[in-house]
Amino acid sequence: MNTNYSSTQKENRLVVMLGVIVVLSLILGACATPTPEKVVETAVVKETVEVPVEVTRVVEQPVEVTSTPAPAGDPFAMNCAPADFSGGPVTLSFVWWVGGGDSPSDKLFTDALDCFNKKYEGKIKAEVEYVPGQHDYVEKLKTDYAASGNLPIIVTLKRDPTLADLWLKNGEIIDLKPYFDASTEWKEIALQSSVELNTIDGQLVAAPDAWVTPVGIFYNTELFAQAGITQFPGSWEAFFDAMDQLKAAGVTPLSLHTEDTGWSAMLVFEALMARSADCKAFLDLKFPDDFNLPCMVDASRDTGRLFAYSTPDAIGSAYPLAANNFLSGKTAMMPNGPWMIGDFRDPSKSSPGFGDKIDVALYPGNIAVDDTGLQLGDWAITKGYSQAEQDAAAKFIEFMLSREVVRQRVIRLGSTAPNLAMTSEDLALLDPLAAKLLTLVQVNHAPVLPNYQGQWNTIIQNETIVQGLPQLALGNITAEEFVQQLTDAAKEGN
Structure with a gap:
């Protein structure tokens, strides 16, 4: 994200962010778990304003997290401190449609990928083949699966619901529930409505979403x-x-x-x-x-x-x-x-x-x-790989949905993460346009x-x-x- 703004832009940012921080601060502690039917509860504030609950919260101090904060002075940096993994070395090879370009979404993905590889250096290495465009990515998976019956270890279920249904019927997807249940941070940040949607016959078939855009x-x-x-x-x-x-x-x-x-x-x-x-x-x-x-x-x-x-x-x-x-x-x-x-x-x-x-x-x-709606998640693990490979893939997915990465998604892309507590300083990093869009949704109770x-x-x-x-x-x-x-x-x- 380009942060070189003119003085006018900085003034606009201040005005907009003050509004956003006021609106979001009003709902501190009021976040309710969204239901699968996407019913949005409201909290009455000062008897005249109703603010939807399913939004990013603001707190006065940074939340206590399980990882070290990002390096001081660079709000867009991630904590890449070494992490343990006993099953390595493992190489994860898969295809993805985000990361091959230079858009903010691409940059976020590649930054997170690089950070993961630093955290698990010598233990896990994620190697990604980029297929530009969601449609071409899905077509590659579809063609390769039809030809060989094989899938990369990590796939998305979100981008092609028909293909996802085929893989589920054919028993190609492992249960993420043991990994999910073992991670307090992962469980806390996930949207409960997405957890329920991604749970089929007691198995968590894809990683639940943690944000809406x-x-x-x-x-x-x-x-x-x-x-x-x-x-x-x-x-x-x-x-x-x-x-x-x-x-x-x-x-x-x-x-x-x-x-x-x-x-x-x-x-x-x-x-x-x-x-x-x-x-x-x-x-x-x-x-x-x-x-x-x-x-x-x-x-x-x-x-x-x-x-x-x-x-x-x-x-x-x-x-x-x-x-x-x-x-x-x-x-x-x-x-x-x-x-x-x-x-x-x-x-x-x-x-x-x-x-x-x-x-x-x-x-x-x-x-x-x-942006995507309530549906099957973007991250799933396929069968046909060793236990060590599946464990490593689960570590990768957990990291991509960690507080560290989700925070970056909020401040870089303007998503909202209902279960992620953010400081006012974090929210001040939002581009004024992203901040205004969030404000418009909240103030107008926009569906x-x-x-x-x-x-x-x-x-x-x-x-x-x-x-x-x-x-x-x-x-x-x-x-x-x-x-x-x-x-x-x-x-x-x-």
């Missing part, structure tokens, strides 16, 4: 000003009116793409669904098999309209192009998560001072989307919708959306036909 929409205030728009629209009618204003001013309103599960477009699609109580309830369903709801048709119709406000290359393009269009100032808005913030301040990704022009908002109606990538099968994500969105955008199919395509794919893939 709300996703909103970024916008370029300079381009908004060119169109005479002074604030982000709060309703969908005002949103489309604002896009008309931007277009009339010669500004392309929105960065979109249709490849890579249509991520940016589908974020808006979900927010459009939330206009209806029926569709909000529908988003809570795992692997629904009938999408034929009037609210789905309405959301599909308006999603098709969005592409008239995007770049000509949006149809058929992947995420990197949409992101670059926003970073280069070609578009005024980009639906995405806080991991993108680092790019706004990276001179190799955007122009100097670009980050000063960017603000963040919830979707109209005060809606956010969860954080489950992510479609965890709710719908992979045929829908990788085929129906990728092929159907362009046709919907071009007017080659109707909204009703698109919804029927989703239904057909659901019946085929569930």
